[in-house]
Amino acid sequence: NAGVTQTPKFRILKIGQSMTLQCTQDMNHNYMYWYRQDPGMGLKLIYYSVGAGITDKGEVPNGYNVSRSTTEDFPLRLELAAPSQTSVYFCASRTGSEQFFGPGTRLTVL
Amino acid sequence: DQQVKQNSPSLSVQEGRISILNCDYTNSMFDYFLWYKKYPAEGPTFLISISSIKDKNEDGRFTVFLNKSAKHLSLHIVPSQPGDSAVYFCAASEVETSGSRLTFGEGTQLTVNP
Numbered sequence: 001n002a003g004v005t006q007t008p009k010f011r012i013l014k015i016g017q018s019m020t021l022q023c024t025q026d027m028n029h030n031y032m033y034w035y036r037q038d039p040g041m042g043l044k045l046i047y048y049s050v051g052a053g054i055t056d057k058g059e060v061p062n063g064y065n066v067s068r069s070t071t072e073d074f075p076l077r078l079e080l081a082a083p084s085q086t087s088v089y090f091c092a093s094r095t096g097s098e099q100f101f102g103p104g105t106r107l108t109v110l
Numbered sequence: 111d112q113q114v115k116q117n118s119p120s121l122s123v124q125e126g127r128i129s130i131l132n133c134d135y136t137n138s139m140f141d142y143f144l145w146y147k148k149y150p151a152e153g154p155t156f157l158i159s160i161s162s163i164k165d166k167n168e169d170g171r172f173t174v175f176l177n178k179s180a181k182h183l184s185l186h187i188v189p190s191q192p193g194d195s196a197v198y199f200c201a202a203s204e205v206e207t208s209g210s211r212l213t214f215g216e217g218t219q220l221t222v223n224p
Contacts, residue, residue: 031210035214040216042215043154043212102153104151
């Protein structure tokens with residue numbers, strides 16, 4: 001199993017550009033999550049999904065959108081990038097009480 | 111409103127000694143607690159967890175203690191090894207809520223010196 005994979009690893013965006021962060025898991029987990037981590041801070045939940053076709057907002061959803069058309073994929077969309085969205089983004093999936101994290105995407109918005 | 115707090119941003123210990131990482135929470139509805147370990151440029155990895163019905167859980171060199179009345183938990187690493195140097199995140203959840211979302215603390219950077 002590859003576990004949770006994220007692409008790209010790094011990206012630099014200009015203000016106002018859009019992009020999609022990809023997340024795929026091959027463990028057949030129903031629950032998936034998107035977090036952001038700012039320097040010196042813990043992980044903040046952006047969006048989560050309890051299964052294909054079902055998504056819900058987390059703690060910091062503004063400026064982001066998600067979709068969950070399959071069990072495996074949970075992409076995160078930034079429509080109008082802002083400097084405040086400069087962060088490291090982690091995708092995770094869950095079985096039982098344990099979440100498994102991807103390696104992260106480091107995004108810089110200039 | 112920081113519901114999970116790790117008040118020590120960093121901790122430095124000598125190899126072979128005990129490392130104690132602390133975490134406080136404010137939400138009395140949390141009933142499951144986890145510790146994650148994170149190396150640079152990697153995602154967090156699960157380390158150990160504890161349910162609110164227990165006060166201690168042990169896994170090899172790692173032990174988590176939970177004091178519900180004080181809303182405090184701690185992670186003990188004995189003996190500490192240089193490979194334990196990483197950022198440690200405390201996390202809490204309400205198991206019955208939708209999605210069983212985790213609330214994370216800010217993290218503590220542990221450095222184990224040889």
